[in-house]
Ligand code: SF4
């Protein structure tokens with residue numbers, strides 16, 4: 001039973017005859033708490049990424065507003081909000097307005113199933129992880145709508161890239177999740193965390209790598225940040241956005257990063273489990289570690305080309321994810337419960353072998369086309 | 372049912388993060404594939420060639436700074452060499468050495484910039500740029516020490532250089548020369564084997580050897596295509612024949628080779644600097660040349676190996692104080708003519724990368 | 739194109755960026771921190787010494803921009819008295835040719851560089867504004883001034899030199915490995 005449900009039952013006992021209130025109040029409390037957490041963490045993440053990226057690039061990063069520049073994201077937000085809202089004249093005005101909302105709302109909805117502690121979860125859905133995958137894909141529609149409605153060629157290229165990229169990377173991502181689900185024996189996020197006595201990234205290294213790479217693509221992070229591709233298509237889908245609408249994209253992007261950092265932490269790093277510190281702290285710490293890695297990658301790597309990106313997903317990640325899934329299924333089926341460590345070792349060898357093999361076999365196709 | 376598709380035209384530039392200045396590429400795209408490219412130049416035209424006809428030979432030196440503003444020293448160098456050839460002026464030994472030192476420092480600074488922004492075009496968010504700027508900054512400090520400015524140096528004079536170096540210059544440069552190979556190693560660690568960089572640049576934007584020769588390409592672009600042609604070796608000007616260095620050559624002519632050639636050239640420049648520092652003699656740095664120089668009537672073409680290629684100045688004198696004709700052969704404009712052949716059939720992203728690997732400077736193209 | 743090296747290249751690159759995480763940043767936090775400029779800096783300023791100037795107008799002739807405007811009349815001791823000495827900083831490219839050419843060392847570049855104005859007209863410096871009242875002439879082509887100016891801060895020495903300008907930067911540590919050459 002989650003904390004919120006307990007709260008509801010308690011309210012129901014002290015307010016007989018007002019059952020509807022007992023449903024409404026906890027819902028509002030939950031929403032407010034989640035929103036507060038998300039917005040605070042997004043601000044922290046924005047600041048953290050800028051500072052960390054600065055340090056990777058031997059510069060300081062924003063450090064003017066407040067101690068160590070922590071208020072910089074707020075200043076940025078104020079600046080963005082004060083900007084004029086420009087709508088392209090020949091664009092699709094309704095869609096142009098709707099797109100940021102479609103991008104931002106699903107991101108918030110993901111947090112409904114992120115477990116912050118043993119019972120601290122907004123909705124302990126028994127299909128939690130399926131819900132995450134389903135909801136987070138909706139933002140693609142928003143991005144595509146933004147690209148289309150902007151009536152801008154750069155935005156359109158970006159939108160088309162997004163769709164292709166998301167469709168391709170969703171598959172290995174889901175296959176990696178299935179591996180986790182097999183091992184945990186449940187789709188519920190709390191159950192997945194509870195079953196990780198040994199974090200799954202040790203037991204399924206390959207699944208972890210595939211999931212991480214898929215996440216990078218899903219988040220449009222370097223080296224898969226094709227749809228923003230500063231140096232090619234300028235800013236991609238949000239090139240024609242300004243003001244509040246742009247802020248929604250911005251928040252959506254970092255909210256997404258936060259959500260996926262939490263989900264990686266939940267699925268592979270043991271979620272809120274950890275000694276000494278309160279569970280929520282552990283989740284935040286793990287999410288920050290994941291996010292730091294993402295920033296580190298962003299600070300180092302160039303970006304792939306669109307056809308190489310596709311080849312990498314379909315020829316590289318997908319077959320590996322399938323093999324990985326079958327291996328895990330076999331292990332779950334035949335290995336006794338107590339021999340988890342053997343499983344980890346086998347999977348590690350498998351991961352190394354597959355990566356070595358794929359490095360030799362797999363070619364990034366594409367290249368020149370005759371025109 | 373076949374879906375009807377049609378190519379569309381995309382304007383890359385004049386305001387675009389990867390055009391390295393104000394430059395416009397009118398690209399026809401079929402989906403992501405480049406079908407046609409038409410470079411549109413002239414946004415930065417300042418009429419330097421015409422302006423120069425109304426100014427004395429010395430007064431033109433600051434104008435050459437404004438050609439390739441990332442390599443002002445070598446622009447100065449090429450111009451004063453041409454004038455000295457025209458007026459037959461002997462340059463003191465120390466000035467020759469100082470010029471070589473400055474030119475090689477400039478080459479390193481320019482290549483650092485080129486590689487950094489090439490990586491930026493590839494999508495490595497500013498990190499290589501900032502690492503390379505750190506080294507470039509050290510060089511700019513030294514330039515500032517010698518001639519008082521960090522971008523438009525105006526250091527070389529007809530008959531020498533404007534001032535001798537201050538005494539703190541040599542120790543600082545020696546330290547730089549000693550450290551630089553370590554930093555180049557670090558860059559190579561960061562970049563040269565990076566799989567994504569290899570995947571993006573190997574075989575992309577190939578400039579075949581014969582095409583490169585036909586369009587009169589020069590500099591790293593030509594050498595990456597496998598032609599061992601470096602004016603420092605082929606037609607040694609100044610005192611380059613006294614130094615021992617190699618000319619790195621690529622073999623395919625793709626973006627990676629162009630990147631690699633630049634990387635190796637930096638190492639060679641460090642070698643030249645080492646030797647020049649050893650041999651640097653004392654003495655005068657400026658041969659007395661009349662303020663209002665009147666070279667004998669005639670014409671001259673002086674060229675040097677600038678960081679970006681063969682930079683030439685064609686001067687016609689009518690024995691007056693100003694050149695009768697002042698023509699610049701900008702290396703990057705001529706290299707750029709090959710762009711279309713190199714990118715047709717590749718993706719937009721490759722277009723940007725290929726363009727970045729040419730290392731153009733719009734100040735020079737538009738003049 | 740294959741990933742033949744199993745991603746080792748990527749790992750190497752990541753190692754380099756990680757190493758940089760522990761190097762001191764090279765940022766100079768202008769305007770709180772300012773570096774000491776070169777002794778020969780050609781700042782955005784010119785300094786004119788009226789007592790030394792003879793009104794010969796060599797500087798005006800040597801200026802590529804035709805930027806210096808001088809008007810004189812013949813004075814009582816058969817010398818030139820400078821009535822007008824005007825310089826348009828909006829057109830000046832601070833090339834220093836005028837300073838180099840002045841035979842009486844009556845013109846010098848200035849050290850200052852924060853000279854932005856709101857109006858173009860304010861960029862025209864009159865005779866009075868050019869005088870060295872509150873200005874620091876730089877050592878460009880003036881060796882005796884150069885010797886008296888403070889040493890330039892150089893990034894290559896890391897802090898040691900930069901500290902003199904109020905910098906708080908530590909020395910950039912270098913790996914001990916020497917270069918290979920080609
Ligand atoms: S610095 Fe150059 S442009 Fe300025 S006044 Fe002197 S000669 Fe003219």
Ligand code: SF4
Nearest residue numbers: 791792794795797840
């Ligand atoms: S060249 Fe010197 S002395 Fe002659 S007018 Fe100019 S400032 Fe005065």
